[in-house]
Amino acid sequence: MFTLSQIKYQLEQHTVAGHIYEHQQILVLQEPLNPDGSTFNMFIQHNQTADQLGLQFAIELQDQQLNFLMGVTHSNQDRSYEISPGNLKGDQKAFNLCYAFYNYPKAFYLFRCTLEASDVEFEQALKAQLFDRPALAFLNTALKMDQQGHPQYWMKRQINDLAQHMKQRLQTTLLPA
Template sequence: MLSSLMMNYSVDTLKQRIEAAHLAGFIYQHQQHILVLQEPLTDQGETLSFFAQHETTSDQIGLQFAVKLDGNQLKFLIGATHSNQDRGYEIGAGNLKGEQKAFNLLYAFYNYPKAFYLVELPLFSNSAQLEQAIQEQLFSRPELNFIQTATKTNPRGQQVQWIKDYIVQQSLDMKVRIQTALL
């Protein structure tokens, strides 16, 4: 059923379904095949903040989400922006290459973006596949090692890597909301 469902979508149909589900305040169409959810919304219509800051290093991660129509397949894209206190380098939208250009770098950060990373996987993949894709395409990057040290103690007294958990949970929630809007 999913394969026949995906073959019937055009970018216009995808955009109409996502708009009808009120997943974002604005949907930016990049070229003829990517829809980026700008100003993502909660189920109650409030603006979501996809932003996390490390408590000791001040490194920040911002997330954006998009849907890509790739031939007969729908892809889920996660755009991750990394910012920190280093004033030596700031990335501008003009520095993005290929499909990265679909994402807007204008976050309300304390610091300007220094790097941008793109995670891509099939939209209808399961949660384990999503977590694996994020691990391989984002968390394994040496320049993002600060994510490994962002820990908090949960109510059971266990140390958890809260930024990792946050990124995975926010990505899973948005992927499921997009899937639901398209069914």
């Protein structure tokens, strides 16, 4: 059995973020850090469409189970429509809108899976909750060729890699060995 304050204390002791924001049963890592103390990259931008995704990470304590959460802000340079923090509902309110100053936030998505999810379960959840959204179809145009000449969806891969890295860091910090 653990409490949210015990979890927050563990996160602070392992310096996973510059600041940890508490919202109900969610701890949001603001200014996430790498193990060496350097700033963790939270932004991914499509090099042709200028669509950008800003990532935020959090831990949720729900019925004595730890969940890994990722808040994703989609933004671009289209001025015709933008959302504000008032558009965030429910658990989304724990997060900030993360976007570069030259972009306009268009949407916010919340990804959730158990902290103990395997890599395969995690990737399946990421696909179902995020990558399969029609509004994020631009991710399918972010292609690079690998060394064997096969196309790779680099933005999807980078989102997966960043999220997996942070999930593993949180697992190491919070779960018994």
